[in-house]
Amino acid sequence: MKAIVVHQYGGPEVLKFEEYRDPVAGPGEVLIRVAASSVNPIDYKRRAGKTQDFYPIKFPGLIGVDVAGTVLTLGPGVEGFRVGEQVFAMAADAYAELAVVKAANLATVRKGLDVVEAAALPLVTTTGNILISEGTAIKTGQTVLVSGAAGAWDVRQSSPRNSAERS
Amino acid sequence: MGRSAVFTAKQRGAVVIAGVLKRQIDETAAIGADRIIATDDQSAMDNLPPLDAVADAVGGKTAETLISKVSLVACLHRCSEPLRMPRSTHR
Numbered sequence: 001m002k003a004i005v006v007h008q009y010g011g012p013e014v015l016k017f018e019e020y021r022d023p024v025a026g027p028g029e030v031l032i033r034v035a036a037s038s039v040n041p042i043d044y045k046r047r048a049g050k051t052q053d054f055y056p057i058k059f060p061g062l063i064g065v066d067v068a069g070t071v072l073t074l075g076p077g078v079e080g081f082r083v084g085e086q087v088f089a090m091a092a093d094a095y096a097e098l099a100v101v102k103a104a105n106l107a108t109v110r111k112g113l114d115v116v117e118a119a120a121l122p123l124v125t126t127t128g129n130i131l132i133s134e135g136t137a138i139k140t141g142q143t144v145l146v147s148g149a150a151g152a153w154d155v156r157q158s159s160p161r162n163s164a165e166r167s
Numbered sequence: 168m169g170r171s172a173v174f175t176a177k178q179r180g181a182v183v184i185a186g187v188l189k190r191q192i193d194e195t196a197a198i199g200a201d202r203i204i205a206t207d208d209q210s211a212m213d214n215l216p217p218l219d220a221v222a223d224a225v226g227g228k229t230a231e232t233l234i235s236k237v238s239l240v241a242c243l244h245r246c247s248e249p250l251r252m253p254r255s256t257h258r
């Protein structure tokens with residue numbers, strides 16, 4: 001398959017579009033033909049080597065954590081998904097034509113949601129979920145204020161610092 | 168992230184106040200919060216109701232202001248990605 005392969009930590013120039021071995025779905029995993037991935041801050045930080053302590057890249061390796069696409073094969077023991085179904089997930093090695101995802105992390109792209117747009121959702125919605133369920137542990141009847149509630153679009157706009165962090 | 172935080176908080180039965188910029192108030196109407204407050208409106212910030220928690224998806228000055236309003240603040244903006252990232256499945 002073709003993939004965006006990283007051979008060393010560095011700037012955007014270390015991202016190479018080239019051949020990479022096809023992944024294979026093991027037990028409990030699903031092989032997906034990738035329709036879209038998305039770019040998250042963790043991707044450029046990881047590519048730049050800033051997450052080596054807890055999330056290193058084994059070279060030559062792939063990056064990318066958001067993925068949406070079509071189910072190609074089901075690994076042993078996988079139930080609840082069928083070949084040809086559109087799915088999305090938080091995964092690993094998503095900047096590629098093919099990706100293997102744990103079935104437990106996989107969700108169906110429901111009617112009305114475009115498969116490409118679905119790739120923008122996994123990490124950011126998981127993060128919002130963790131912010132509430134673990135960060136605030138808010139309970140029924142309690143009051144919580146969510147700042148930045150309209151979404152990331154304005155996080156960027158309200159923080160010039162962010163552009164400097166990207167390289 | 169903010170929208171999904173609102174969604175999760177509503178699912179948990181919380182009363183959710185969406186903090187957004189003044190110019191975002193109209194587009195925020197549809198995200199399901201119980202109330203919308205402009206965090207760049209000083210009088211609105213001065214008159215916040217009692218809060219049990221703040222979930223801050225922005226950071227910076229707004230977060231500092233909110234920290235003074237409540238004892239529990241969860242900050243999980245871009246500087247702290249979730250650490251339980253999926254691992255490579257290539258073998």
